[in-house]
Amino acid sequence: MKKRRFLSLFLLLSLLLSLFLTPRACALEDFNLDAKAGLLVEASTGEILYQKNAHQENYPASITKVMTALLVLEAIDDGKLSLADPVTASETALHGLPTDGSTANIKVGETLTVEQLLYCMLVVSANEACNILAEAVCGNTADFVACMNARAAELGCENTHYVNTSGLHDPNHYSSAWDIYLIACEAMKHDLFMTICNTKSYDIPATNMTEKPRTLHSTNYLISNWRAIGYLYRDAQGIKTGSTPEAGYCLVSSAVRGSRTLISVVLGAERREEEDGVTRTYSFIETSRLFDHGFENFISRNIISSDEAVCEVPVALSSETNYVVVHPAEDYTRMLPADLSPEDLERTVTLYSETVNAPIAAGDELGTLTLSYQDTVYGEVPLLALADVSASWLLVARHNISEFFSRTTVKLIVLVLLVLILALLVYRLTFSRRRRYGRSHAGTSRSGYRGRRRRR
Numbered sequence: 001m002k003k004r005r006f007l008s009l010f011l012l013l014s015l016l017l018s019l020f021l022t023p024r025a026c027a028l029e030d031f032n033l034d035a036k037a038g039l040l041v042e043a044s045t046g047e048i049l050y051q052k053n054a055h056q057e058n059y060p061a062s063i064t065k066v067m068t069a070l071l072v073l074e075a076i077d078d079g080k081l082s083l084a085d086p087v088t089a090s091e092t093a094l095h096g097l098p099t100d101g102s103t104a105n106i107k108v109g110e111t112l113t114v115e116q117l118l119y120c121m122l123v124v125s126a127n128e129a130c131n132i133l134a135e136a137v138c139g140n141t142a143d144f145v146a147c148m149n150a151r152a153a154e155l156g157c158e159n160t161h162y163v164n165t166s167g168l169h170d171p172n173h174y175s176s177a178w179d180i181y182l183i184a185c186e187a188m189k190h191d192l193f194m195t196i197c198n199t200k201s202y203d204i205p206a207t208n209m210t211e212k213p214r215t216l217h218s219t220n221y222l223i224s225n226w227r228a229i230g231y232l233y234r235d236a237q238g239i240k241t242g243s244t245p246e247a248g249y250c251l252v253s254s255a256v257r258g259s260r261t262l263i264s265v266v267l268g269a270e271r272r273e274e275e276d277g278v279t280r281t282y283s284f285i286e287t288s289r290l291f292d293h294g295f296e297n298f299i300s301r302n303i304i305s306s307d308e309a310v311c312e313v314p315v316a317l318s319s320e321t322n323y324v325v326v327h328p329a330e331d332y333t334r335m336l337p338a339d340l341s342p343e344d345l346e347r348t349v350t351l352y353s354e355t356v357n358a359p360i361a362a363g364d365e366l367g368t369l370t371l372s373y374q375d376t377v378y379g380e381v382p383l384l385a386l387a388d389v390s391a392s393w394l395l396v397a398r399h400n401i402s403e404f405f406s407r408t409t410v411k412l413i414v415l416v417l418l419v420l421i422l423a424l425l426v427y428r429l430t431f432s433r434r435r436r437y438g439r440s441h442a443g444t445s446r447s448g449y450r451g452r453r454r455r456r
Contacts, residue, residue, distance in 0.1 A: 031289075031290075031297075035283070036056070036269075037056050037176070037268060038052045038053075039264065040263075042335050055177075057159050057174040058175065058176060059167075059169060059247035060175040060267070061169075061250050063167060063240050063241075063242040064242070065242075066239065067162065072133050072137060083114050083115040083192075085113060086111045087112060087117060089106050089110050090108065093131035094131070097168075098127075102126055104204075104216060110208060111209075112207060114136065119199065120204070121133065123216045124219065125242075141165055145164060145165060149161060152175075155182045157179035157182055158176075160174065161175075180265045184263060187239075197239045197240060198237045200226070220240075220251070221281065222284055231285070235257045236291070237254045240252050247268065248270060249266075249270065250283055260295065262291055266283050269283040298338065304332045304381055308328060309327055309386065313326055313356055313385075314355040316358065317391050320390060325385075325386040326367065326383040326384060327386050328383065329384050332371075336378065340373060345372060348369070350370065351366060352366060353366075361388055366383055367383040368383060
């Protein structure tokens with residue numbers, strides 16, 4: 001009986017101990033996106049809170065229009081256009097566009113302002129507005145598309161290639177979640193871009209070819225329920241939808257809650273009929289889930305302080321001390337999963353040299369501190385010397401002399417000099433010996449041999 005009680009108690013303690021010793025799973029591991037690719041980024045810091053196939057090439061559909069809008073807004077900044085400029089739709093701008101594509105029903109010969117065309121393009125996703133604006137900027141769509149590709153490269157996009165201005169499907173027209181994020185960030189620097197993208201509806205007055213004003217309704221279900229209900233997200237702000245049979249359903253969006261702004265990209269989501277008979281578009285559902293995941297599971301924490309002594313670095317060539325303390329260059333704040341504390345982070349110190357030579361000035365960078373958890377790096381901070389360390393002139397002189405004579409070229413020169421000196425010594429010894437023996441032999445011949453006198 002006692003053995004059974006002891007065994008039961010032992011098993012209970014083992015179970016409790018395993019609960020405490022089991023490593024906590026990072027919140028990043030709990031989320032799975034129902035789409036081909038996705039990305040969630042903290043806007044203020046650029047920290048990636050979630051990613052799935054972020055650099056994979058996918059069809060962007062009408063998210064392409066973010067780049068088109070960016071180039072138009074930059075042309076306005078450069079003085080090439082103004083928002084009030086009238087632009088007339090040409091036949092070439094409307095040629096070849098599918099009849100079932102997104103449109104604002106702009107006709108050949110109809111005149112709208114640049115601002116109105118931007119609203120047509122970004123609110124109702126009008127394909128013809130893209131070509132009309134492209135011709136206004138570059139004269140033709142081909143040159144405009146070339147500018148789109150050049151601007152993407154300038155922004156660091158490595159998996160993007162455009163074939164048209166609107167995102168109509170083409171096998172060679174593609175982008176990635178990361179590249180779309182880069183382009184969206186650049187476009188978001190323009191206040192007008194975000195104003196338009198966050199517009200639920202917009203009225204275009206009568207034009208030279210219409211008698212009545214037309215109302216544009218946003219295709220973004222997160223900010224407008226005019227087209228569909230059940231998707232509104234109170235914190236959402238823009239940005240752009242996109243869908244084709246090949247691309248699936250795509251959305252790049254932002255959300256603001258308190259002082260935080262998140263940017264999300266979802267590519268290749270599905271629209272499917274559920275068991276309850278309701279058809280749901282998952283680009284909006286997954287974007288909302290991403291935002292909730294980011295806002296609810298990540299907290300801004302100070303993971304390292306600048307006044308913290310990290311370690312001691314050995315010092316050479318100084319008579320006053322043999323080490324210097326290093327500290328982080330700055331306070332470092334990062335978004336961490338809510339279930340992860342700064343104390344859980346692994347610290348890895350990388351010194352530029354195992355031993356640093358004096359003199360050292362306070363603030364000299366001597367290495368880096370990397371803070372990580374499992375496979376995720378949360379920060380890398382330079383390590384700076386905390387105090388000045390003076391050098392001993394005697395130790396420095398001895399070190400310099402040693403360093404000088406340790407150089408390969410110096411060693412070769414010394415070796416050559418030694419060989420020359422040795423050769424000179426050998427030569428002098430040999431030459432002096434020859435002279436000595438040569439004079440002695442000649443003197444003996446002249447004084448020692450008198451020859452035989454000849455008789456007369």
